[in-house]
Amino acid sequence: QSVLTQPPSVSAAPGQKVTISCSGSSSNIGNNYVSWYQQLPGTAPKLLIYDNNKRPSGIPDRFSGSRSGTSATLGIAGLQTGDEADYYCGTWDRSLSAGVFGTGTKVTVL
Amino acid sequence: EVQLLESGGGLVQPGGSLRLSCAAAGFTFSTYAMVWVRQAPGKGLEWVSAISVGGVNTYYADSVKGRFSISRDNSKNTVYLQMSSLRAEDTAVYYCAKDDGGGSLEHFHHWGQGTLVTVSS
Numbered sequence: 388q389s390v391l392t393q394p395p396s397v398s399a400a401p402g403q404k405v406t407i408s409c410s411g412s413s414s415n416i417g418n419n420y421v422s423w424y425q426q427l428p429g430t431a432p433k434l435l436i437y438d439n440n441k442r443p444s445g446i447p448d449r450f451s452g453s454r455s456g457t458s459a460t461l462g463i464a465g466l467q468t469g470d471e472a473d474y475y476c477g478t479w480d481r482s483l484s485a486g487v488f489g490t491g492t493k494v495t496v497l
Numbered sequence: 498e499v500q501l502l503e504s505g506g507g508l509v510q511p512g513g514s515l516r517l518s519c520a521a522a523g524f525t526f527s528t529y530a531m532v533w534v535r536q537a538p539g540k541g542l543e544w545v546s547a548i549s550v551g552g553v554n555t556y557y558a559d560s561v562k563g564r565f566s567i568s569r570d571n572s573k574n575t576v577y578l579q580m581s582s583l584r585a586e587d588t589a590v591y592y593c594a595k596d597d598g599g600g601s602l603e604h605f606h607h608w609g610q611g612t613l614v615t616v617s618s
Binding site for chain 2: 389419420421422424426431432433434437438443473475477478479484485486487488489490491
């Protein structure tokens, strides 16, 4: 049972923007960096955002991240059909002394 | 190029044991913490275990604590996950990943392709 809560699904038309929330607590998001991952069916997760808002090389600036208090948000602008995937937030939890992932959000392009 | 190759998955009976391996290449393995993450069929990602650079510090999810043991052999560029007392709920694809957060275990840029563990009689 994950300690990070995400909406099960979000959807929008091509070209639009979606945001995915990740709600945690002071023991995880509130005091540690958040990362975001994209997972296409049958493939390993791919890092999209790290340290709350940084993008690895090769990740387009359509993907953005932010953190406020004990919540984090992933934004995907200019939605494309190739963005249809599952998205997960992740961080470290100081109380658990373990890593944690969000419940996951499925993005659908209408 | 960073490469992580998991192996050792397969079918095992409930209560049985299995050892997963993750062979690393393309980076200085001994200077990076490593992590195991799993994904049950149709489910989300679940963080399983991590090990520090030198192997002194290990961390486990509550769901596997006392049953799984993580270790590493820096001379072989390999991290292991010894799994025992396996349960049906341990059935999952197991991924190893490289910690790119300088030991913070906050983000993982490189992942293996995963190895499937099925616990069933």
